[in-house]
Amino acid sequence: xxxxxxxxxxxxxxxLVARSVKDHESGPPFCPSCQSSHVEHxxxxxxxxxxxxx
Numbered sequence: 001x002x003x004x005x006x007x008x009x010x011x012x013x014x015x016l017v018a019r020s021v022k023d024h025e026s027g028p029p030f031c032p033s034c035q036s037s038h039v040e041h042x043x044x045x046x047x048x049x050x051x052x053x054x
Contacts, residue, residue, distance in 0.1 A: 005044040010036040 004024055007014045008031035017029050028039045 005042040006031075006039040007042055008034060008036055009038045009040055010034055014042065 001018045001020060002024070003016050003018050005014060005016050006029065011031060011034040013031065013033045015032055019029065028037055028041070030037050031039055
């Protein structure tokens with residue numbers, strides 16, 4: 001399940017949320033600190049794991 005990084009625009013805290021793509025597209029999560037839904041999705045690094053071909 002992908003991890004998404006968000007920043008709360010009310011309290012300023014950043015947080016990670018594991019969400020399915022369907023949940024991510026349905027709307028923003030609530031901030032775990034202040035319960036606000038006024039959050040911004042941040043672009044963060046990702047890693048893709050692939051099988052090694054011989």
